[in-house]
Ligand SMILES: NC(=O)C1=CN([C@@H]2O[C@H](COP(=O)(O)OP(=O)(O)OC[C@H]3O[C@@H](n4cnc5c(N)ncnc54)[C@H](O)[C@@H]3O)[C@@H](O)[C@H]2O)C=CC1
């Protein structure tokens with residue numbers, strides 16, 4: 001990777017939703033040369049001419065040194081680092097369209113938090129497969145990173161995970177700002193699992209809030225959610241310590257507690273008795289990844305013989321008509337056990 005200090009790299013951020021736009025702002029604020037790709041030309045025009053992306057980040061002024069285009073070829077021209085910021089279930093198809101434009105030897109970075117339906121692959125696995133690159137060329141960013149807070153330059157930390165430590169350090173250097181503090185990790189599996197699972201647990205916490213339950217219920221779901229995330233992660237080869245870190249507990253707490261979380265908000269609507277379709281309408285096209293990842297994670301856990309009762313309940317509420325109050329009763333009515341068994 002050119003420029004270990006991050007100075008000479010050119011970044012393409014593909015996806016101008018909440019997180020893609022915010023991450024591009026972070027890179028621009030860090031002084032990097034960055035081009036953002038927006039799917040809709042009107043979004044690209046709005047960003048280029050008015051320094052704003054009001055559909056996703058109302059009230060946020062984007063830096064002057066951030067350019068935006070709706071042409072992927074233009075976004076990717078000369079890029080050393082490609083940041084993928086589209087919803088996880090769309091990553092494969094988008095990447096197939098961009099494959100021939102990707103830089104040889106460049107770093108591919110996933111911002112997406114999900115597990116692909118059908119293949120049950122993590123996003124870095126999808127990237128490796130489609131782009132035909134080694135795992136050392138793929139990095140992921142994951143942590144307590146609610147886009148709107150970061151766009152408002154509120155302090156936060158994150159994890160940049162790559163099996164190639166030097167590559168992770170180069171990215172860390174490239175995106176550090178006064179409000180954004182990245183740490184490195186080589187446990188890509190754990191960081192990705194943490195990011196995908198917390199969306200499902202946030203749906204459960206939202207359901208609990210919608211049912212009128214308080215902080216004890218939320219804390220119990222967060223803690224037992226972390227236990228099932230770690231169980232699954234370890235079965236897949238993750239380092240258990242990762243789940244105590246920013247991409248595990250950190251992201252879980254932020255997402256399960258914040259009204260800014262789309263997953264938690266979605267779950268809250270279900271808990272109040274709305275249907276899946278009503279909750280989807282209210283999301284206005286913004287992604288609540290856990291609604292799909294609950295199914296892929298549940299299947300992944302089944303294949304590895306891992307018990308994930310909260311994820312299973314969320315799947316059944318979202319896709320099999322179980323009522324949230326019945327999910328709560330079922331979770332409480334399970335056979336009693338030791339906390340760590
Ligand atoms: N928003 C947040 O606070 C954070 C989001 N993430 C993750 O980043 C990924 C992207 O999330 P956001 O930017 O928040 O999503 P979003 O819903 O705000 O934006 C998604 C973007 O992808 C584009 N896109 C490209 N192809 C698409 C397709 N086929 N269908 C739908 N959209 C398509 C959309 O036009 C839009 O610009 C997700 O996996 C999410 O879990 C991770 C950390 C923070």
Ligand SMILES: O=C(CO)COP(=O)(O)O
Nearest residue numbers: 143144145146261262263
């Ligand atoms: O990943 C996130 C925070 O780290 C964003 O969560 P939501 O997708 O639920 O808004």
